[in-house]
Amino acid sequence: MSNVAIGLTSFPILLGLIFLRVPIGLAMLLVGIGGSYMITGSLNPMLAQFKSLTHATFSNYSFSIIPLFLLMGQFAALGGLSAALFKAAADWLGHRRGGVAMAAIGACAGFGAICGSSLATAATMGQVALPELRKHGYSGRLSTGTLVAGGTLGILIPPSVILVIYAILTEQNIAKLFMAAFVPGILAAIGYLITIAIYVRFRPEDAGRLPRVPYRERFASLINIWPVLLVFFLVVGGIYFGWFTPTEAAAIGAAGTGIIAIANRGLNWANFKQALLSTASSTAMIFLIVLGAAALNSFLALSQLPQASAEFVTSQGLNPWLVLSIILLFYLVFGCVMDSLSMILLTVPIVFPIVTAMDFGLPPEEFALWFGILILIVVEVGLITPPVGMNLFIINSMARDVPMSQTYLGVLPFVASDLLRVVILAAFPVITLFLVRLLY
Amino acid sequence: QEVTLRVHQMLPAQATIPAKAIEPWVKRVEEASGGRIKFELYPAMQLGGAPANLYDQARDGVVDLIWTVLGYTPGRFPKAEVFEMPFLVTTGEATSVAFQRFVEENAMDEFEGVKLIAVHAHGPGLFHSIDPITSLEDLRGMKIRGGSRVINDMLTRLGAEPVGMPVTGVPEALSKGVITGTTIPWEVTPSLRVAELVKNHTGFSGEQGLYTQTFAFTMNLDAYNNLPDDLKAIIDANSGVETARAFGQAMDGGDQAGLKIAQDAGNSIVTLDEAETARWKEVAQATIDNWVSQMDASGVDGRALYDRAVALVAEETAR
Amino acid sequence: MDNTMPGRLVGGLARWVAIAGGVILIVITATTVISIIGRGLIFAGLKPIPGDYELVEAGVFFAVFSFMPWCQYVRGHADVNIVTNFMSRRANAFIDIMANLLMLGAAVFLAWRHWLGMLDKQRYMETTFILRIPLWWIYASGMVGAITFIIVSAYCVARATHEFRHPEARPQMMGASH
Numbered sequence A: 001m002s003n004v005a006i007g008l009t010s011f012p013i014l015l016g017l018i019f020l021r022v023p024i025g026l027a028m029l030l031v032g033i034g035g036s037y038m039i040t041g042s043l044n045p046m047l048a049q050f051k052s053l054t055h056a057t058f059s060n061y062s063f064s065i066i067p068l069f070l071l072m073g074q075f076a077a078l079g080g081l082s083a084a085l086f087k088a089a090a091d092w093l094g095h096r097r098g099g100v101a102m103a104a105i106g107a108c109a110g111f112g113a114i115c116g117s118s119l120a121t122a123a124t125m126g127q128v129a130l131p132e133l134r135k136h137g138y139s140g141r142l143s144t145g146t147l148v149a150g151g152t153l154g155i156l157i158p159p160s161v162i163l164v165i166y167a168i169l170t171e172q173n174i175a176k177l178f179m180a181a182f183v184p185g186i187l188a189a190i191g192y193l194i195t196i197a198i199y200v201r202f203r204p205e206d207a208g209r210l211p212r213v214p215y216r217e218r219f220a221s222l223i224n225i226w227p228v229l230l231v232f233f234l235v236v237g238g239i240y241f242g243w244f245t246p247t248e249a250a251a252i253g254a255a256g257t258g259i260i261a262i263a264n265r266g267l268n269w270a271n272f273k274q275a276l277l278s279t280a281s282s283t284a285m286i287f288l289i290v291l292g293a294a295a296l297n298s299f300l301a302l303s304q305l306p307q308a309s310a311e312f313v314t315s316q317g318l319n320p321w322l323v324l325s326i327i328l329l330f331y332l333v334f335g336c337v338m339d340s341l342s343m344i345l346l347t348v349p350i351v352f353p354i355v356t357a358m359d360f361g362l363p364p365e366e367f368a369l370w371f372g373i374l375i376l377i378v379v380e381v382g383l384i385t386p387p388v389g390m391n392l393f394i395i396n397s398m399a400r401d402v403p404m405s406q407t408y409l410g411v412l413p414f415v416a417s418d419l420l421r422v423v424i425l426a427a428f429p430v431i432t433l434f435l436v437r438l439l440y
Numbered sequence B: 001q002e003v004t005l006r007v008h009q010m011l012p013a014q015a016t017i018p019a020k021a022i023e024p025w026v027k028r029v030e031e032a033s034g035g036r037i038k039f040e041l042y043p044a045m046q047l048g049g050a051p052a053n054l055y056d057q058a059r060d061g062v063v064d065l066i067w068t069v070l071g072y073t074p075g076r077f078p079k080a081e082v083f084e085m086p087f088l089v090t091t092g093e094a095t096s097v098a099f100q101r102f103v104e105e106n107a108m109d110e111f112e113g114v115k116l117i118a119v120h121a122h123g124p125g126l127f128h129s130i131d132p133i134t135s136l137e138d139l140r141g142m143k144i145r146g147g148s149r150v151i152n153d154m155l156t157r158l159g160a161e162p163v164g165m166p167v168t169g170v171p172e173a174l175s176k177g178v179i180t181g182t183t184i185p186w187e188v189t190p191s192l193r194v195a196e197l198v199k200n201h202t203g204f205s206g207e208q209g210l211y212t213q214t215f216a217f218t219m220n221l222d223a224y225n226n227l228p229d230d231l232k233a234i235i236d237a238n239s240g241v242e243t244a245r246a247f248g249q250a251m252d253g254g255d256q257a258g259l260k261i262a263q264d265a266g267n268s269i270v271t272l273d274e275a276e277t278a279r280w281k282e283v284a285q286a287t288i289d290n291w292v293s294q295m296d297a298s299g300v301d302g303r304a305l306y307d308r309a310v311a312l313v314a315e316e317t318a319r
Numbered sequence C: 001m002d003n004t005m006p007g008r009l010v011g012g013l014a015r016w017v018a019i020a021g022g023v024i025l026i027v028i029t030a031t032t033v034i035s036i037i038g039r040g041l042i043f044a045g046l047k048p049i050p051g052d053y054e055l056v057e058a059g060v061f062f063a064v065f066s067f068m069p070w071c072q073y074v075r076g077h078a079d080v081n082i083v084t085n086f087m088s089r090r091a092n093a094f095i096d097i098m099a100n101l102l103m104l105g106a107a108v109f110l111a112w113r114h115w116l117g118m119l120d121k122q123r124y125m126e127t128t129f130i131l132r133i134p135l136w137w138i139y140a141s142g143m144v145g146a147i148t149f150i151i152v153s154a155y156c157v158a159r160a161t162h163e164f165r166h167p168e169a170r171p172q173m174m175g176a177s178h
């Protein structure tokens, strides 16, 4: 078997292992080691590699941003920032039809601005907003659908762990990627708000209303979210203005939200421990996948599959837009069954050389930013498309009385708004890029 | 074709050494072998790990050949470190040949367990800064990026605030003011667009430049030993002083290209006069003394090594 | 089985090792913030903490390794159950045993290779850039997580075997919420 053939064969084997519920990072690790053995005819290279690879991966300065962003999200919830966000959004929007659901989206967007993870945002806002939604007469279907979709704003609005990993894989500037993500992230939130407005027009029985709140109280609750704005400004602004590296910014964010949590008396030893343990399990999950991907990607490079497939696709003279559509479709389909981080780590090293070799009428760097945002959105759609999606599971497990099928139905309109947004952003790269062009 | 050898290193394929030194070397060996040796080039750490792992990757057989910066594994090459001392380097070529001869004479024990193809150095490193540096006082408090522990030690003594970061981080850090200057040779300035980011470049009078970094191009010992004798002879013929010279020449060529870009951009390129240079040398001497005493403490005659390095560089420069 | 004596012992071990890693993460956070402040106030005579980047790398390395066993204990590693949901409970319990055995193998492999890597660093006296911390100390700190990971993974094989024999003990909802 040629090396490229070994590279190709590894994919069905990898997917087979994953579908047999072998943890994804572990499956990548096994296939990476096995594949390298097939190509070099010896276990020695991988044995030698792993004398230092674990340390190199776990101590990578760029990746150290991940546990810090996760910690920041934990502290933000303990500090009551998620509750304050929801209160402010509900005061302003709650009296409209569907307004409490809209408030939940607004609060998710605000929380997304200080949290780098979709799952953390879904879990946190689920705890805060789900009881409120149900209390005010929102159906299980609309409540869970809203929060499942709203959770993805944690990733779509910078800062975002997925973008950090994409930036490292493709050697792009994290600050510029965050800038590029900003407008599409806001569009996502607006798209969800419109979705709710349309939804309640057709099914008014799914939503209740809150009494109107006087403006004085509205402004008071708005003022209460100043810590969120401060942390967002410090973290994202600090990266953009170059006051500190992204990792340092994450540390500032974690420290800032930690101090707010202490000041708001949200932090005691018990929930501090809980915050550390949640950070621990999420971090370990991500780093096992990162380590597995390191082994797998080293094997794929050995097989020369990425170069061969890039040469193949470009030599076919296919229309770049057709190739892009196929790739995005591929991500959507796989996103229905795989988690977004594994997909990025698994596919970007192969897909990126292919698409960068094509002409989309953009300079290389702008192309990389735009492509990164498109990929980000489609893999995040994966988090909320039935049947498999972490956000679906998390929110549904919080709403004990809502059957999964109702959550599936509730999220579909939001998936539709996501798909529409992907088409618009793909057709008009300027929407993603103008902020970067303006500021750099 | 008999053997395929994998070459791993950290820079993109179009950088000076990969394009102007490793690729020509690979072509020479492939041709000399009549196509019996074939190389696969893996730039930019494609085969995994961190740059600091490269040296062991060749030693342990993860790959067959690597090119790396010796300073990425501090403490591993204590004697070879002498070539990082301030105001030792002249040209890339002369310093590389001197370094190769020095290692063959004094430090082969530090390269035990690998087949050493060649070691080499880059040309004179200098300051590239946002604000002009025309005297020692100008440097005080400036946030300057340094690339190895010796260089950072020297920067501290010169009064700068050293910021350690990989060379790839320089453009962003400069454009954001995280650093206000960097030490690098001319050779890397084009790919980092340094001449666009800063307008001031400061070098020194006399033959010697401020500093250099040291590099090694090595091969896995088993991969070498498993070659038939005639192929071994080809590798041997492409190892040692002349290979070091070729790598040093590539660095010098890169320096010329980088300098020209800065000149064309109309930047201010300052060469400090002899009196001012002497002041810098005097302060930087402490870095050398510190290194010598550390070597002495570990039972090696540091002074003798330093003097020998200086003599070899002088000899090769005069050639 | 998590409620039995061995279950509580192993769970407690995993928990405290993870918390130790988390505390180091907090220390790293504080170090970084202090260093940024020092760097920002150079004009006022303050300084960044020397070697702050390498402290972050060393601390995060220890933390991440220490988090591995906890994630395994709470069944937190990402997996895909779309296909296995259509399989019988018994088949799933069997898959659990196999997956946990593979993880145990990986844990042993990682610890073994990392140990040898540590001996290399010790032999060659490599240090960090600025602070010249012997690199093998940092490698050694990872052995805490590495060995705990083996213990926890071995326990998880036993737990999966127990759940294979007593299907009613197998939790319905798998996976920790992250």
Ligand code: NA
Binding pocket: A111, A112, A113, A114, A115, A116, A117, A153, A154, A155, A156, A157, A158, A159, A160
């Ligand atoms: Na976010």
Ligand code: NA
Binding pocket: A335, A336, A337, A338, A381, A382, A383, A384, A385, A386, A387, A388, A389, A390
């Ligand atoms: Na999905």
